[in-house]
Amino acid sequence: MRFLNMLLISLFVNLIIAQENFHDTIWEFNRHEIAVGDHLYALMGATALLGEEGAIIKDATIIIKGNRIMEIGSSGSVDIPAGAEKLDLSGKFILPGMLDAHFHEGKVKDLLPKFLAQGVTSLRDPGAWNESYLGWRKLGAPIQRLFLTGPHLDQYPPAYPLNSMLVRDAREAEFAVNDFIDEGATAIKVYFRLPLGTIETICQTAHSRGVPVTAHLEITKAKDAIKVGLDGIEHITSFGTSLIHPRDAEKYKQLILADNNARRKGRYEVWKSVDLQDTFYLNPLLKLLRENGTFVSPNLAVFEKQPDQGDSIEVEGFARMLEFTGMIDRAGGNIVVGSHTFVPYAELGLGYAHEMELLVQAGMTTGKVIEAATIQNARFFRVEERLGSLAKGKLADLVVLSSDPLENISNIRQVEKVMLNGVWVK
Numbered sequence: 001m002r003f004l005n006m007l008l009i010s011l012f013v014n015l016i017i018a019q020e021n022f023h024d025t026i027w028e029f030n031r032h033e034i035a036v037g038d039h040l041y042a043l044m045g046a047t048a049l050l051g052e053e054g055a056i057i058k059d060a061t062i063i064i065k066g067n068r069i070m071e072i073g074s075s076g077s078v079d080i081p082a083g084a085e086k087l088d089l090s091g092k093f094i095l096p097g098m099l100d101a102h103f104h105e106g107k108v109k110d111l112l113p114k115f116l117a118q119g120v121t122s123l124r125d126p127g128a129w130n131e132s133y134l135g136w137r138k139l140g141a142p143i144q145r146l147f148l149t150g151p152h153l154d155q156y157p158p159a160y161p162l163n164s165m166l167v168r169d170a171r172e173a174e175f176a177v178n179d180f181i182d183e184g185a186t187a188i189k190v191y192f193r194l195p196l197g198t199i200e201t202i203c204q205t206a207h208s209r210g211v212p213v214t215a216h217l218e219i220t221k222a223k224d225a226i227k228v229g230l231d232g233i234e235h236i237t238s239f240g241t242s243l244i245h246p247r248d249a250e251k252y253k254q255l256i257l258a259d260n261n262a263r264r265k266g267r268y269e270v271w272k273s274v275d276l277q278d279t280f281y282l283n284p285l286l287k288l289l290r291e292n293g294t295f296v297s298p299n300l301a302v303f304e305k306q307p308d309q310g311d312s313i314e315v316e317g318f319a320r321m322l323e324f325t326g327m328i329d330r331a332g333g334n335i336v337v338g339s340h341t342f343v344p345y346a347e348l349g350l351g352y353a354h355e356m357e358l359l360v361q362a363g364m365t366t367g368k369v370i371e372a373a374t375i376q377n378a379r380f381f382r383v384e385e386r387l388g389s390l391a392k393g394k395l396a397d398l399v400v401l402s403s404d405p406l407e408n409i410s411n412i413r414q415v416e417k418v419m420l421n422g423v424w425v426k
């Protein structure tokens with residue numbers, strides 16, 4: 001009996017160690033290519049926005065040693081080590097380097113450095129071959145921490161042929177998931193044609209390796225996908241079919257299955273018809289999102305339609321998307337920030353800031369939006385032990401702003417300096 005107890009304890013301990021090791025596997029693709037800071041800095045006098053909702057330290061002192069935050073506190077409470085280079089940042093605001101949950105690579109000059117200069121120090125591309133970042137990694141200029149997923153797992157005919165791998169059954173999907181994770185993928189992205197059984201196998205395979213799965217749903221019900229294990233949902237439009245009469249959802253699904261492009265106009269028609277006063281479909285969905293802690297990356301900026309570029313169906317449909325995003329937040333759901341990179345109402349590089357502005361328009365507080373950009377995304381990426389907040393021991397990714405983003409979220413555009421891994425980005 002005693003032997004059996006010992007055996008069980010040892011199995012349990014091993015399981016915990018194994019889980020910790022899995023956690024360790026979530027490292028950026030380019031971790032060995034990012035310069036490591038070798039300086040000792042004392043950043044003094046700024047207001048530090050810690051990353052957790054609304055939490056701030058006024059007149060903060062932050063000690064950076066190498067690539068880590070060695071100490072952080074109010075000015076009187078932190079000893080400044082001998083030899084530290086003191087930087088007076090009074091009147092400035094410091095927040096953790098931001099993470100972009102939905103970045104798309106494009107062959108555009110300086111694309112990654114442009115986002116880095118805006119304080120986006122980590123990005124996840126949900127749906128590109130891992131090889132597509134090779135050029136950026138050889139750029140010579142600093143680029144963000146890259147969290148890659150491999151291409152979309154999809155079925156014929158794929159929405160984006162060049163960025164998709166077709167998996168014809170669950171077994172093929174299992175192999176694909178393992179291959180991408182072997183290459184260094186830190187999440188898996190599933191696309192809307194995949195049947196639920198295949199999504200389930202993908203989730204099981206990825207989870208067995210400590211990797212989360214995120215999806216563009218569009219025609220799959222969110223509740224079903226969450227039930228089979230989905231961790232994250234990309235695009236607010238992924239919820240349309242969960243919020244309308246199942247007969248209308250089925251009609252939309254059949255249109256999309258016949259023609260992927262039917263979603264471009266169709267999704268606005270769906271959203272215009274969503275009744276957010278009617279709690280029948282709404283409340284169970286909000287409850288499910290809260291209870292499962294599903295991460296939602298709305299990508300509002302890419303769906304934005306204002307009267308200058310959209311007809312009344314699109315403008316009204318987009319207004320509902322905004323409203324529903326605010327509802328998820330108020331219901332206790334986990335909203336994160338994903339820029340989608342190329343968006344109609346922001347110049348290149350400012351899509352991330354604009355997404356944050358739209359989240360405030362959706363009804364989130366500025367503090368909540370900063371949390372969504374930092375620690376919430378770090379949790380979604382499963383790197384919250386190293387990134388996403390200003391705290392002792394975390395990696396020194398940070399952003400210095402000249403004005404207060406808690407007062408006005410658009411001040412997030414007023415970037416003065418960015419530090420990546422303990423090194424000021426030029």
Ligand SMILES: [Zn+2]
Nearest residue numbers: 102104127340
């Ligand atoms: Zn996308």
